[in-house]
Structure formats: structure tokens, C-alpha cells
Amino acid sequence: xxSQSDPRVLAKAPTVVRATDxxxxxxxxxxxxxxxxxxxxxxxxxxKDDFWALRNVSFEIKAGTTIGLVGANGSGKSTLxxxxxxxxxxxxxxxxxxxxxAALLELGAGFHPDLTGRENVYLNSSILGLxxxxxxxxxxxxxxxxxxxEFIDTQVKFYSSGMYVRLAFAIAVHVDPxxxxxxxxxxxxxxxxxxxxxxxxxxFQAEGRTxxxxxxxxxxxxxxxxxxxxxxxxxxxxxxxxxxxxxxxxESFEH
Amino acid sequence: MATQAEAxxxxxxxxxxxxxxNAGPKYVGGFFTAIREIASHRELxxxxxxxxxxxxYKDSSLGxxxxxxxxxxxLLIYYVFIGQVLGAAKGVADFAIFVFAGLTLWGLYSETIxxxxxxxxxxGGLIKKVYLPREIxxxxxxxxxxxxxxxxxxxxLAAIVLLGQFPISLNLLYVPAAFVIVLIWGVAFAxxxxxxxxxxxxxxxxxxxxxxxxxxxxxxxYSWGFVVAAVKNHTWLLEVYLLNPISxxxxxxxxxxxxxxxxxxxxxxxxxxxxxxxxxxxLRLAAAAVVGLIVLFIAQRIFSRLQGNFAQEx
Ligand SMILES: Nc1ncnc2c1ncn2[C@@H]1O[C@H](COP(=O)(O)OP(=O)(O)OP(=O)(O)O)[C@@H](O)[C@H]1O
Ligand SMILES: [Mg+2]
Numbered sequence: 001x002x003s004q005s006d007p008r009v010l011a012k013a014p015t016v017v018r019a020t021d022x023x024x025x026x027x028x029x030x031x032x033x034x035x036x037x038x039x040x041x042x043x044x045x046x047x048k049d050d051f052w053a054l055r056n057v058s059f060e061i062k063a064g065t066t067i068g069l070v071g072a073n074g075s076g077k078s079t080l081x082x083x084x085x086x087x088x089x090x091x092x093x094x095x096x097x098x099x100x101x102a103a104l105l106e107l108g109a110g111f112h113p114d115l116t117g118r119e120n121v122y123l124n125s126s127i128l129g130l131x132x133x134x135x136x137x138x139x140x141x142x143x144x145x146x147x148x149x150e151f152i153d154t155q156v157k158f159y160s161s162g163m164y165v166r167l168a169f170a171i172a173v174h175v176d177p178x179x180x181x182x183x184x185x186x187x188x189x190x191x192x193x194x195x196x197x198x199x200x201x202x203x204f205q206a207e208g209r210t211x212x213x214x215x216x217x218x219x220x221x222x223x224x225x226x227x228x229x230x231x232x233x234x235x236x237x238x239x240x241x242x243x244x245x246x247x248x249x250x251e252s253f254e255h
Numbered sequence: 256m257a258t259q260a261e262a263x264x265x266x267x268x269x270x271x272x273x274x275x276x277n278a279g280p281k282y283v284g285g286f287f288t289a290i291r292e293i294a295s296h297r298e299l300x301x302x303x304x305x306x307x308x309x310x311x312y313k314d315s316s317l318g319x320x321x322x323x324x325x326x327x328x329x330l331l332i333y334y335v336f337i338g339q340v341l342g343a344a345k346g347v348a349d350f351a352i353f354v355f356a357g358l359t360l361w362g363l364y365s366e367t368i369x370x371x372x373x374x375x376x377x378x379g380g381l382i383k384k385v386y387l388p389r390e391i392x393x394x395x396x397x398x399x400x401x402x403x404x405x406x407x408x409x410x411x412l413a414a415i416v417l418l419g420q421f422p423i424s425l426n427l428l429y430v431p432a433a434f435v436i437v438l439i440w441g442v443a444f445a446x447x448x449x450x451x452x453x454x455x456x457x458x459x460x461x462x463x464x465x466x467x468x469x470x471x472x473x474x475x476x477y478s479w480g481f482v483v484a485a486v487k488n489h490t491w492l493l494e495v496y497l498l499n500p501i502s503x504x505x506x507x508x509x510x511x512x513x514x515x516x517x518x519x520x521x522x523x524x525x526x527x528x529x530x531x532x533x534x535x536x537x538l539r540l541a542a543a544a545v546v547g548l549i550v551l552f553i554a555q556r557i558f559s560r561l562q563g564n565f566a567q568e569x
Pocket of ligand 2: 077078079108183
């Protein structure tokens with residue numbers, strides 16, 4: 001398929017992300033306040049549930065790959081992306097990575113609701129490692145890409161969820177990332193914007209950037225991904241080509 | 256096209272791998288790694304401080320004037336009620352300068368701790384989405400507290416100059432020393448409490464109450480002379496009182512800026528002797544700074560242990 005990366009280039013590409021035996025356990029404590037803690041004191045050890053959201057996940061990702069991460073709801077996809085992005089730490093195992101990383105995790109990038117779109121653009125690009133001057137340069141094209149010029153000086157708490165994602169996506173693709181993590185955010189964009197995102201992603205592929213994509217759309221996965229990883233209850237149950245991955249995904253629903 | 260991809264691949268292959276931050280915190284050197292990491296995010300820190308200040312007064316028309324109105328009203332209350340009605344001003348020359356000096360420094364401390372403690376939770380939106388050295392949030396809160404402190408400082412200095420009380424002496428050196436010590440302790444507690452607050456939300460309310468109490472444990476609306484008179488012969492009580500680094504810093508701050516405290520003045524026909532400032536003040540200040548740095552170090556270590564789970568607990 002033309003959209004996918006050239007296998008000859010991929011073969012000798014350097015590794016950009018390496019996960020080794022990554023496990024993540026969540027402890028779910030229901031009580032958060034002092035009163036609840038005191039009332040449940042002693043019992044609380046027994047009353048907390050813990051479960052593994054990720055278990056011994058290992059893989060390597062080579063530069064320029066587009067990798068699809070699929071699985072049933074609650075299988076650990078978002079958790080894995082957060083671990084890869086360094087936003088949460090694994091209980092076990094290590095994640096190594098190199099290059100600049102931009103992440104679009106679930107709904108809403110790291111925006112501050114009380115600040116305007118403009119201020120959030122500067123805040124976010126600074127977080128992603130751009131200087132003020134670099135952001136000045138990119139600012140107009142970020143706004144153009146997101147097509148929300150009218151609202152750029154409105155506080156983002158008044159944005160619709162689609163506008164939110166437009167701005168977040170526009171920032172993420174303008175900070176020149178080597179690795180882009182995308183977690184289902186494209187689903188809330190309207191059709192023209194989704195198409196725009198797709199063509200941007202294709203351009204990214206051509207530029208040799210690495211993309212890790214979580215999606216529930218089989219069409220998107222088939223279209224974009226060189227490789228698919230299927231998660232089920234925190235375990236990697238399949239790691240290979242897109243067609244096989246989608247088959248394994250359907251199988252994993254049965255468990 | 257392919258060349259751009261190849262160039263990127265080549266550049267990436269020469270970069271070293273970064274391991275997940277997980278490995279860092281267990282070592283003593285982690286403290287310095289954290290400092291270096293924060294230093295490399297200076298520009299962001301600057302932006303966050305602006306954001307803190309901006310979003311605080313965003314929808315108000317008087318804007319940042321509010322950061323002045325509050326302490327001025329406080330000054331008025333303490334001056335009128337505590338000073339004149341209850342008579343605390345009797346033995347204290349230039350009572351307004353005295354109170355405002357104490358309030359200004361105390362404001363720095365209490366605001367650093369109060370906003371710092373809430374900072375991690377209130378920035379949950381960012382923490383859940385992007386990786387940053389998270390110490391940056393209590394530090395940004397500190398930055399905005401410093402800004403408010405400086406605004407008040409300008410008012411205080413203007414008042415001192417207008418009243419012709421500008422103290423030109425070596426005592427002025429106490430001012431930066433007191434500022435630094437308050438900052439060290441404020442940041443230490445802000446860092447520690449902001450992390451604990453993620454796990455136990457009551458902390459942020461507890462802090463407010465404790466700060467209310469601590470206000471009266473420092474010589475802000477009553478003078479050092481009053482404390483000395485109150486303890487009578489039990490001088491060891493004074494030592495206990497001075498163990499509080501904030502009380503000590505406030506004394507030093509007053510000693511630097513409140514000229515009347517170091518002079519013999521005549522008030523309503525009575526002669527008021529200068530304050531009997533604590534002995535070895537320099538030594539005590541140095542000790543408070545050193546101990547403060549140790550506490551800050553420990554606070555940061557605890558913070559970095561706890562921060563791994565911030566994103567999932569908020
Ligand atoms: N902060 C948290 N605290 C406790 N449990 C969590 C936390 N975040 C996620 N989990 C749990 O971890 C499991 C995996 O969640 P995750 O969000 O990774 O699923 P997902 O694969 O992204 O699902 P979806 O397709 O619905 O987005 C879920 O059972 C979820 O309840
Ligand atoms: Mg998810």
C-alpha cells in the first residue's frame with residue numbers, strides 16, 4: 001500500500017522505543033479523605049483491590065513505523081501509551097526511548113481551561129520543548145491547521161470537544177515530534193478534519209516519524225498501520241501485520 | 256522524501272536512550288538531577304508563573320490590584336483593632352510599618368505553602384497528559400507568591416521612604432537573608448505537601464487551618480518586646496520560640512526595615528527603648544538556612560518517590 005512506509009527503509013531503521021517486561025498494577029482505594037481513611041483504618045489493607053493493567057509487555061519499535069494498538073475496552077491501551085510517554089511509571093520493567101515525543105492522550109490535551117487558546121498554544125509548545133521564538137514562527141500555521149481562528153482568544157473552557165481536539169492535534173503535529181502518540185482523539189473531529197488528520201499522518205509517515213495509534217476503527221488501522229499489537233487484559237496477544245492483528249482482535253473479544 | 260526520513264533515522268540512531276524516570280529517585284544524586292531538569296525548563300516555569308498570576312485574576316476587573324487590597328485591608332484591621340483598640344501599638348513606634356513588614360513576609364510564606372500545596376491537584380489536567388518535572392508546579396506557585404511579595408514590598412518601601420524612616424545601616428542585610436530563609440522553608444513545605452495532598456486531599460484544608468494558627472506564633476502583630484516581657488524569667492521559652500525559622504526570619508526582616516525598632520523613641524510622652532533583639536541572630540539565621548536546605552532536600556526526595564503515581568491518583 002502506498003501510504004505505508006517502505007519496508008527497506010524500516011529494516012535498517014534505529015529503534016526509538018523499547019519496552020522490556022513492562023508491568024503496571026493499579027491499586028484501587030476508594031477512600032481519599034481523612035475521615036474515610038480513619039473509618040476504614042485497618043480494614044483498608046484488605047479492602048483495596050489491585051489488578052494488573054499491563055503484564056510483561058515487551059516490544060521494540062523502529063523509527064518510521066506506524067503501529068496500531070488495539071484491544072477491547074479496558075485492555076490497557078491507554079495505560080500503555082501513558083507508560084510509553086513517561087506520564088505514569090511502570091511497577092516493573094523499563095521503557096527506553098529517544099527523540100522528541102508528542103502525545104495526544106484521550107480527550108483533551110494538557111490545556112488549562114481558564115486560559116485562551118492562544119495562551120494554551122504557547123504553554124503546550126513550551127511543555128513539548130519549543131522556545132517562545134519557535135512557537136511564534138509556528139503559531140499561524142497551528143491556527144490555520146486547527147481552523148479555529150475566531151476562537152483563538154477565547155478561553156478553552158468554552159470550546160466544543162471537537163475544537164479542543166483540533167487545537168491539540170494542530171499543536172502536536174507542529175512541534176516536529178519524532179514520536180507521536182495518538183489515543184482515539186480523532187474520533188471526535190468532523191469528517192473534513194479527520195480527513196485532514198489522516199493526510200497529515202500520511203505525511204508524517206513519509207517523513208519517517210514514528211506513530212503509535214490507538215483506535216477502535218478497523219478501517220483506520222488497516223489503512224495506516226505497518227504493524228498491529230493486540231492487547232487483551234494487559235497481555236500482548238498478537239504482534240504482527242495489520243490483517244493478522246485485526247483477526248486476533250476479533251478473537252480476543254471472545255475471551 | 257525518503258532522504259528526509261533517512262536523515263531523521265540517522266539523527267535518531269545517534270541519540271542516547273532515555274530510560275523511564277523510574278530509575279532516578281532512589282539515589283541521592285536524584286536531587287541534583289531534578290534541579291538540572293527544572294533548570295532546563297526555565298522558560299516553561301516562567302510561563303507557568305504568568306499563567307498562575309493571570310488565571311487567578313482572569314475574570315476580575317481590578318485584576319492584580321487584588322493582590323494589594325487584601326494585605327492593605329489586613330493592615331488596616333490589625334492597625335485599628337489590635338494596635339489602637341486593643342493597645343498593642345502602645346509600646347511600638349511606627350506600628351504601621353512594623354505590622355506591614357511582618358505581614359509582607361508572612362504573606363510570602365503562607366501563600367507559597369497554601370497555593371503550593373494545592374498546585375499538583377489543581378494542575379491535574381496537565382499532569383495527566385504530559386510528562387514534566389512535576390516540582391515545577393509548586394515552584395510556579397512559589398513564583399507567583401514572590402511576585403505578590405514584591406508588589407507589597409514596593410508599597411512597604413514607598414511608605415517607609417514617605418515617612419522618612421529609611422534605615423540606612425548594615426541591618427538592611429537582614430532583609431535578603433530573611434527572604435531567602437522563608438523561601439527555602441516555604442518551598443520545602445510546598446513541595447512536600449503538594450505531593451501528600453494528591454493522596455490525602457484533606458491536607459490542603461488542614462494547611463489553611465494550621466497557617467491560621469502559625470500566624471499567631473510569629474511576632475507579626477505583637478512585637479518581640481512583648482514576647483520577652485511575657486515569658487518573664489523563663490528565658491528558655493524564648494529559645495523555643497526562636498526555633499521557628501519563620502519567627503526568626505520575621506524578626507530579622509523587621510530589624511532590617513523597621514528603623515524605630517532599633518532606636519529609642521518617645522511615644523505619648525513615654526520613652527520607648529529599642530527592641531532587645533535576640534542574641535546571635537546571624538548564627539541563628541545561618542542555622543535556619545542550613546536546616547531548611549536539609550528539609551528541602553528530604554522533601555524533594557519524598558516528592559520524587561510519590562510523583563510516579565500522580566497521574567493515576569488525581
Ligand atoms: N488511574 C487509574 N486507577 C485505577 N485503575 C485504572 C486507572 N487507569 C486505568 N485503570 C484501569 O486499567 C485498565 C486499563 O485501562 P485503559 O484505560 O488502559 O484501557 P483502554 O484499553 O484504553 O480502554 P478503552 O478502549 O476503553 O480506552 C482498566 O480496567 C481501568 O479501569
Ligand atoms: Mg483508552
